Amino acid sequence: MARQLRHHYAGGWYHITSRGMGRRAIFRDDRDREHFVELLSMMAGRYGVILHAYVLMDNHYHLLIETPEANASRALQWLNLSHSMWFKTRHSHAGPVFQARFKSIPVEGEGSWALACGVCIHLNPVRVKAPGQGKEDIKRERAGFLPEEPPKEQVRARLARLRGYRWSSYRAYAGYASPPEWLTCATLWGRCCPPGKNPKTEYRRCLEDYLRRGVEEGAFVRITAAVAIGGTAFVEGLRKRVPKRARGETNARAWRRILPFGEIVRAVESVKGLEWSGFADRRGDWGRDMALHFGRMRCGLTLKELGEQAGGLGVPAVAKAAERMAVRLKTDRALQRSAARVLRILETKKV
Structure with a gap:
């Protein structure tokens, strides 16, 4: 079975997620949740893992951890196995409790990235349609559409939901509960x-x-190709660690797909037969729109970073250009052929 490529090293930060098999519940009641929180405290002591944030949902959990030693896999394997044994015994459950292995995404520990990851973990209980943080809203935000400010009553409802949600480290961070010794908030x-x-x-x-x-x-937070959370230099540094012949690793190709924007520009220049400076300022030019479209898909950059590398474009301009090209590629045969040529050039780039 193919396995996720791991980047575990001493001092690393990771966003950990693990889901129930078939998206079924891994916590059926509060006693299950209480026991899992006890396991978190034991994991911190047993493996020296620094736990910065957590949230327990019905069929999955999220953690933000830091590992002074390169032992994230051992710690999380113990955690999931221990909970599985408890769950199977208590509920007479047959078969696997968790879906495959846990997912581990490296996080840049410096700057605002770890904070952003912690905030997003704490927001999980309100990422449902009722409070207005549904999946469609999040997809639009990730596609570059600037979100409208929600009504005050929506914000109040979300905050009330978070204040009352016991199975998260948010209450300790916000001062509604005392932080346990094994949770690091500072x-x-x-x-x-x-x-x-x-x-x-x-x-x-x-x-x-x-x-x-x-x-x-x-x-x-932005999640770059589902393999890292951090700035461009951090992601690029991790990408270079991927072996050229990584066998049996499900996301090795995803790491290799993260390309510098300059490579995409050169590929578009080659297909268009014109240097970037000749069309970079032309609004609606297919070459500019295609470069921004593939830059959004393949570079692991925020819209702001992409705009800066494209010559100082604003976030709305980058978002509209990328969206415009995505729409045109659905029906324009000539553009589809040009895009295929650009992709062939990019696929020949060495890792």
Whole structure:
């Protein structure tokens, strides 16, 4: 069976997710959840894992961890196996509890990336249609559409839901509960709290600001090709570690698909027969739109970063250009042929 490519190293930060087999529940009641929280405390002590954030949902969980030693796999295997044994015994459950192995995404520990990941983990309980953070809204945000500010009553409803949700580290971060010894809040508090301010108040303000205004370019989390959370240099550094002949690893090709924007520009220049400077400023030019379209898909950049590398374009301009090309590629045969040529050039690039 193909396995996810791992990047586990001493001092690494990771966003961990694990789902129930067939998306079935891994927590049937509060006693299951209480036991899992006990396991988290044991994992922190047994393996020296630093737990920065967590949330338990009915059929999956999210963790943000830091590993002073390169032992994330051992720690998470123990966690899932221990919960599986408990769950099977308590509920007379036959068959696997978890779907395959846990998913582990490296996170850039410096700057705002880890904070953004922690905030997104804490927001999971309100990512449902009722509070207005549904999947379609999130897809639109990731596609580059700037979110509208939600009504105040929606924000209040989301905050009330988060305040009352017991199975998350948010209550400890926001000051609604005392942090247990095995939960480390100080690091992320320090990322959002200016000197002299109350960290719990500032974290509440940070999360409330996110709920009110949605994703801000360059400030909150983006997941690059589902393999890393971080800035361009961090992602590129991890990409270079992928062996050229990584066998049996499901996301090795995804890592190799992360390309510098300059390579995409050169591929488009080759197909178009014109240098970038000759069409970079032409709004609606198919070459510019195609470069931005593939840049959005293949470079692992935010819209803001992509616009900067394209010569100083704004976020709305980049988003509209990429969307325009995606629409045209559905029906324009000539553009489809040009896009295929660009992709062939990109696929010949060495990792």
